[in-house]
Amino acid sequence: MTTVSGPTYHEMLHPELLPPAVRTQALEATSELDPVHLFNITWRGPDNAIRHVVLPSALTGVAANIVVLIGRYFPSGSHKVGPAYTTLMEGELSGEIQPGRSTMIGPSTGNFGIGVAYISKLKGYPAIVIMPEQMSEERYQRIRQYGGRLDLTPGSESDVILVLERTQEFKRDPKNKILAQFELLPNYRFHRYVTGRSALEAAKPYGNGRITAFVSAPGSAGTIAAADEVKTHFPECMVCALEPKECSTLFNNGRGTHRIEGIGDKMVTLIHNVLTTDYIGLIHDDDCVAGLELLERRRGLVERILGMPAGSFGSLAGVFGISGICNILGAIRLARHLSLGGGDNVVTIATDGMDRYPSVLANLEKRRGPLDEPRLTGWFEQIFRGGGSSDFLDVRSIEEKNRLFTYKEQVWTNFGYSLPYLESMKSQSFWDAEFEKIREVDEAVATNRVSQN
């Protein structure tokens, strides 16, 4: 069996360089399950611009430009499809994954699993998604819709270690191939190259054209790899990883359950380059759920509170999920913490959109009672103007780096990684060498495509 071909890393960054017939066919494909959608894995829209919004300063209350890359228009509804594709694609190139023989296993809290089910369907592999049993119902529906099988582990977002343990059981059958987002570097490569360079381009027209800060709440810590690319261009860029206050693992080794699906996985993931993380910031989980309620279902009220004409925030409809609100609040609060001004750009990411969360917002009203105007007005003040300096921890010192390295070692030696390998990750040259592999991967993808034609 041959495999369905897809884009190179460079084509995901620049889909406008695809053969025009392929680009047009991809943009015009009607069926979601048409394999040509692989060529729509990109931050760019049909006009080739990077999909992003700059939040109105009336909303953020800060002078800095908060630039948010929008992930919901990726095929399958979130940018997590990118790492799912690159991990599978690199597995095929190495011969590890074989059409007609291999089954894809996607350990996930949802969006990566949706991506794995989707990419597997497009490329013709069976897929099993291992994820916690208490994630939003919309996630399970999508996985089933793409023909993925679900294998559910107890608990919620912060019980990812159970997902990893279950994954070990699947490893015993050699036909099962684990698309291990927490461990495998195609996730790093996708975000450093495709997301990082897209972020640089998106920020260019604003403020001083540079990126002063990059904010991302890590799950696998793939997205935050974009910051490594930003730092190669703007070394002064401050990089902040956000966590739920209820599960402050990187901040102070804290653990707990929380409501921000996709992030806060109670560990330092293997692919998290902690060398380039400068701050850890904490955000209360329900501020993100309530913040989504305000921006999604109470926009008219928010406009009235801020004295803005009705419809001013209409362009924000549908494009954020809960972790996107977390990233936005983190970006606003970091801008305040660092006293950033109008020339400064803070870039962050909205991984998915509102389509994943109607059930979560329906539950908010059930949990917290009637949402009348005085109450929602109080929430706006607390959520969009709240947070303080004590929520940020500076982790640039050697002591903090060592604390994070030790945490990483504690987790990953349990999953069979050697101390010398973990030691090698303490040098930036490890990450740069991994990044450099993109060139040979892209050459191999292009060569395979020619030989198939």
Ligand SMILES: Cc1ncc(COP(=O)(O)O)c(C=O)c1O
């Ligand atoms: C909704 C959501 N937000 C944020 C993240 C975190 O992204 P990353 O895994 O790249 O750190 C994820 C990951 O699955 C997610 O699903």
